Amino acid sequence: MSLEAPEPATQADVGVTDDGLDYDTLEALLGDVVIDRETHLNAEAFVVQPDRVVDALSVLKNKAGFDHLSCVTAQEYEDRYESIYHLKKFDDPTQEVSVVVPTSVHDPTSQSAESVFRTADWHEREAYDLVGIEYDDHPDLRRILLPETWQGHPLRLDADQEQPQVVPLREHANPLQEDHPGGSDTMFLNIGPHHPATHGVLHLKTTLNGEQVADVESDIGYLHRCEEQMCQQGTYRHQIMPYPDRWDYISAGMLNEWAYARTAEDLADIEVPEYAQVIRTMSAELCRIASHLLALGTFALDIYGDFTAIFMYSIRDREVVQDILEDLTGQRLMFNYFRLGGVAWDLPEPREQFFEKTRDFLDELPSRLEEYHNLVTGNEVLQMRSVDTGVIEPEVAKNYGCTGPVARGSGIDYDLRRDDPYGYYEELDWDVVTEDGCDNFSRLLVRLREVEESGKIIDQCLNLLEEWPEDERTIQSNVPRTIKPDPDTEIYRAVEGAKGELGIYIRSDGTDKPGRFKIRSPCFSNLQSLPEMAEGEFIPDLIAALGSLDIVLGEVDR
Amino acid sequence: MSSHNQDTTVAQTTQEARMGEGVDDRFNSKLREAFGSSPFILTKFDNFMNWVRGSSMFMLQFGIACCSIEMMHTYAVKHDLDRFGAGVPRASPRQADVIIVPGTIVSKFAPRMKRVYDQMPEPKFVVSMGSCTCSGGPFQEGYNVLKGAEEVIPCDIHIPGCPPRPEALVYGIAKLQERIANGESSPVTVKPYELEQFGDLEQDELVQHLADQIDEEDLVMRYNWAESQ
Numbered sequence: 001m002s003l004e005a006p007e008p009a010t011q012a013d014v015g016v017t018d019d020g021l022d023y024d025t026l027e028a029l030l031g032d033v034v035i036d037r038e039t040h041l042n043a044e045a046f047v048v049q050p051d052r053v054v055d056a057l058s059v060l061k062n063k064a065g066f067d068h069l070s071c072v073t074a075q076e077y078e079d080r081y082e083s084i085y086h087l088k089k090f091d092d093p094t095q096e097v098s099v100v101v102p103t104s105v106h107d108p109t110s111q112s113a114e115s116v117f118r119t120a121d122w123h124e125r126e127a128y129d130l131v132g133i134e135y136d137d138h139p140d141l142r143r144i145l146l147p148e149t150w151q152g153h154p155l156r157l158d159a160d161q162e163q164p165q166v167v168p169l170r171e172h173a174n175p176l177q178e179d180h181p182g183g184s185d186t187m188f189l190n191i192g193p194h195h196p197a198t199h200g201v202l203h204l205k206t207t208l209n210g211e212q213v214a215d216v217e218s219d220i221g222y223l224h225r226c227e228e229q230m231c232q233q234g235t236y237r238h239q240i241m242p243y244p245d246r247w248d249y250i251s252a253g254m255l256n257e258w259a260y261a262r263t264a265e266d267l268a269d270i271e272v273p274e275y276a277q278v279i280r281t282m283s284a285e286l287c288r289i290a291s292h293l294l295a296l297g298t299f300a301l302d303i304y305g306d307f308t309a310i311f312m313y314s315i316r317d318r319e320v321v322q323d324i325l326e327d328l329t330g331q332r333l334m335f336n337y338f339r340l341g342g343v344a345w346d347l348p349e350p351r352e353q354f355f356e357k358t359r360d361f362l363d364e365l366p367s368r369l370e371e372y373h374n375l376v377t378g379n380e381v382l383q384m385r386s387v388d389t390g391v392i393e394p395e396v397a398k399n400y401g402c403t404g405p406v407a408r409g410s411g412i413d414y415d416l417r418r419d420d421p422y423g424y425y426e427e428l429d430w431d432v433v434t435e436d437g438c439d440n441f442s443r444l445l446v447r448l449r450e451v452e453e454s455g456k457i458i459d460q461c462l463n464l465l466e467e468w469p470e471d472e473r474t475i476q477s478n479v480p481r482t483i484k485p486d487p488d489t490e491i492y493r494a495v496e497g498a499k500g501e502l503g504i505y506i507r508s509d510g511t512d513k514p515g516r517f518k519i520r521s522p523c524f525s526n527l528q529s530l531p532e533m534a535e536g537e538f539i540p541d542l543i544a545a546l547g548s549l550d551i552v553l554g555e556v557d558r
Numbered sequence: 559m560s561s562h563n564q565d566t567t568v569a570q571t572t573q574e575a576r577m578g579e580g581v582d583d584r585f586n587s588k589l590r591e592a593f594g595s596s597p598f599i600l601t602k603f604d605n606f607m608n609w610v611r612g613s614s615m616f617m618l619q620f621g622i623a624c625c626s627i628e629m630m631h632t633y634a635v636k637h638d639l640d641r642f643g644a645g646v647p648r649a650s651p652r653q654a655d656v657i658i659v660p661g662t663i664v665s666k667f668a669p670r671m672k673r674v675y676d677q678m679p680e681p682k683f684v685v686s687m688g689s690c691t692c693s694g695g696p697f698q699e700g701y702n703v704l705k706g707a708e709e710v711i712p713c714d715i716h717i718p719g720c721p722p723r724p725e726a727l728v729y730g731i732a733k734l735q736e737r738i739a740n741g742e743s744s745p746v747t748v749k750p751y752e753l754e755q756f757g758d759l760e761q762d763e764l765v766q767h768l769a770d771q772i773d774e775e776d777l778v779m780r781y782n783w784a785e786s787q
């Protein structure tokens with residue numbers, strides 16, 4: 001903020017009072033842009049005209065300090081289309097406001113927010129792709145997740161999900177054909193979608209000038225498996241919970257499940273017993289460790305091409321974590337352990353054995369981390385490769401909506417576990433890790449140090465669980481068999497996933513299934529910032545930057 | 559593999575005769591035991607090739623979705639698929655014999671996967687790992703999801719599970735190796751998209767009907783072939 005606003009302290013506080021945000025002040029600030037007001041469970045929403053979007057958002061960003069466009073949700077109603085911009089502050093994410101932009105059924109066109117928030121670029125392309133809302137002045141409104149040849153928009157109300165589609169084979173044209181387009185001295189290079197360095201099925205269209213990256217464009221959608229549709233078809237109580245496991249599938253299952261649990265519990269007003277919260281906190285942090293370890297292993301794989309030492313070490317430690325999680329949940333990867341109102345079952349019997357096993361892992365952790373620091377972060381070769389490469393400045397990162405270790409590696413002190421507390425985190429003693437380097441190395445360091453912090457959290461949770469009186473071990477509150485929230489209740493809630501802010505928007509329509517279910521994926525926003533990191537760098541640094549972003553395509557494409 | 563089914567006691571005696579007294583069979587290999595003292599094996603060349611083929615398979619390093627995490631664990635420590643003569647992930651399809659398809663296949667990726675498969679040299683084998691590759695799995699109803707890898711490439715082994723445990727994957731691959739060693743090399747299955755390449759098929763009504771649907775350039779990825787007859 002401080003860069004463009006002369007008096008940031010006063011300006012960012014518009015409408016901030018001791019008991020939360022005063023939306024009337026904000027409305028006055030916005031003036032005649034606002035035509036209506038709605039109340040969502042998480043925040044108030046201002047309804048604005050489709051051609052005043054930029055006005056509304058830039059006032060909120062520059063005058064009121066809402067510098068984080070967390071998510072853009074598009075949806076169709078019987079009588080209108082709607083785009084919702086969920087805004088937050090990086091300084092205090094509990095201060096939220098939404099901007100609702102309705103458009104007519106016949107001409108769903110509204111103004112693009114891209115000029116205010118860079119991150120809106122991809123979000124609006126997705127909205128166009130899946131729901132079919134057009135955005136005026138958008139720099140590049142194309143399909144993003146589905147193939148170019150797709151007919152129709154699948155999340156419209158009248159869309160036929162079974163309709164056969166033609167995806168042409170000519171799409172897999174010889175990549176070398178396009179070398180040296182137009183006889184210029186740059187070279188076009190496809191990386192992926194099947195390439196060992198892309199961590200899954202990502203396609204990077206890079207333009208090279210010599211060995212330097214002149215331009216890089218990510219082509220995503222190779223794993224778009226309709227997660228939102230699946231969740232909209234499932235009932236709140238049981239049928240949705242298995243899907244979050246499959247968004248960020250690098251063992252981060254519980255963190256994702258928590259995103260859904262938190263949103264649905266707030267939506268349906270369900271209490272969670274404290275004991276269950278402690279178990280949730282513990283298991284979620286175990287997942288974070290497993291996830292960060294894989295990020296470390298694959299990053300080393302990208303930098304050294306070393307399949308034998310560091311990668312195997314991190315897999316070995318992951319196996320230990322996965323064993324613990326399997327004891328707890330019964331599955332190695334797709335846990336499906338959270339339930340609305342608690343968790344599926346208590347710790348495994350005999351409890352002592354479980355505690356001992358987990359403690360053994362925690363006792364071992366410091367020495368393992370030391371080894372990683374010796375092998376990786378203390379290694380001169382890796383430092384030469386990763387320090388000062390893939391730099392992203394904090395202001396840029398904020399503009400792109402980066403969160404998680406990517407933001408914290410750029411010195412943005414933003415962690416929802418502390419800033420928008422849920423679960424048992426508030427009661428525990430741990431720190432948010434930030435690094436100021438803004439480069440690949442910092443992001444790696446943040447992850448390693450977070451593993452340490454997660455270890456601390458787990459340790460405290462174990463202490464609590466060990467001493468928990470036997471007759472107070474309630475793992476689930478009473479939850480009705482069918483959950484039917486009041487019609488047209490809207491909510492957006494986020495948790496700190498392994499990769500950053502994982503948010504979910506749900507609109508209920510009075511049935512036991514969500515009317516609209518939208519996932520805000522941290523990797524989606526983080527990946528969008530790749531060109532900022534990679535342009536002007538060498539190709540190997542592009543690969544390193546991609547590795548340090550630690551994306552998982554299941555979550556990018558959903 | 560057939561070999562001399564020699565009585566082991568005879569082998570033992572021959573061994574003694576060859577190696578002299580006092581040497582126990584601590585250093586004796588199972589293979590030697592099976593072959594007896596003869597340095598020759600008599601077998602069909604085909605059998606030999608199958609045995610070789612099944613005992614040393616190069617996998618394609620190919621990850622799609624969640625199942626590939628378990629696949630990585632299968633390659634790495636603890637499960638170590640390489641112990642069974644099938645590990646060593648190769649980055650290039652041109653160097654690989656086996657492709658494990660670990661994940662959900664969506665419309666945009668299917669043509670690319672077909673291409674990777676086409677780039678592999680014959681004989682090639684396909685292991686479809688996970689419910690998604692068998693049938694579309696949890697995402698079967700998704701508008702963008704293929705109902706199994708078999709709509710695009712022929713599969714030899716299906717390993718159900720979401721995701722299958724590494725043990726299951728090891729078992730599936732061991733089964734595949736066993737089949738290959740027994741001479742059941744990859745069946746030449748005519749997949750609908752290959753009809754034109756198999757132009758010497760008898761042009762009956764069905765073949766004609768299916769072939770008509772295929773444009774040289776375009777591949778209909780979400781077509782329900784089973785019902786189009």
Ligand code: SF4
Nearest residue numbers: 624661688689690720
């Ligand atoms: S079968 Fe399950 S684990 Fe495997 S790719 Fe499909 S959803 Fe993921």
